[in-house]
Amino acid sequence: MKNALTIFILIFLLSLYIFFMIMMQPEYLFQGLEYDVRVVNGFTSNSSLPLVIWCSSKDQNLGGRALQEGDDFSWSLKANFWGTAHFLCTIKWDQKRKSFDAFWVHRDSHRCGPLRRCFWLVKEDGFYFSNDETNWKKEFAWI
Template sequence: MEILNKVAYSFMLVLVIALMSSTTTRPVSGLFIGKTYVYIINNLGPNIKFNYHCKSADDDLGERSLNFNEEWHWKFQTNWFDTTLFWCNMWWTDTNGRQVSGSTDIYKAKRDKTKCYRRCRYYVKADGIYRYNSVMYRLDLLYTWPQ
């Protein structure tokens, strides 16, 4: 009977370790949470196309563009240590024909998980990029375009 208890204990330990390292779900406070969604919305103005190339250490999301008021999103699972990071190179041409470009961390798990939870919305505007803060119900300036 003691051998059976040791086998059962070992099996449970392996199962817990496997669940903790899974890329599809992760336990937090005894609960399993799902994917995080990041949305990018072009609010630059009519006839202004927003271009960007986002990636993480593991995923290259490719070069993309959005017309005014269009949005695009992707989803992912944050890692157990909340070090998940996506950054984007971005560029657009203003109404005066001036090229505006920059690069920023668009999603940092430790920074963003408490501000936007699992649905993070980023609004691209002429003065910068804003993240919707779902705790305070407001837009927070996250990034200002270089002059």
């Protein structure tokens, strides 16, 4: 009888721990899942100046590209065991330069949607986010 009570208490405590992790830190449920990130040059009049982008994480340098109007820079990533997947991009256009978190698992595990797709549209007036490429929300301006 004493062994059964001990096992019951251990199972109960483990269940409480799992419940707490799910409720308080849901991003841990998404560890190991793959996410797709895409940054698109949404300028309507680039003239001859491309949008230049460089992206990297602590563990991986994705390099850079010059994006003409409508071009994109895309990559896939797998959220790591510790839930610290984080990609920073720097974008330059003419004299403007902006660095931003293109992917951060703590922020994006939910907002990238069930298909785990994270889209950025860079326009003359700022940076827009979407998880379906239809509904865009302005996240921030260049300045």
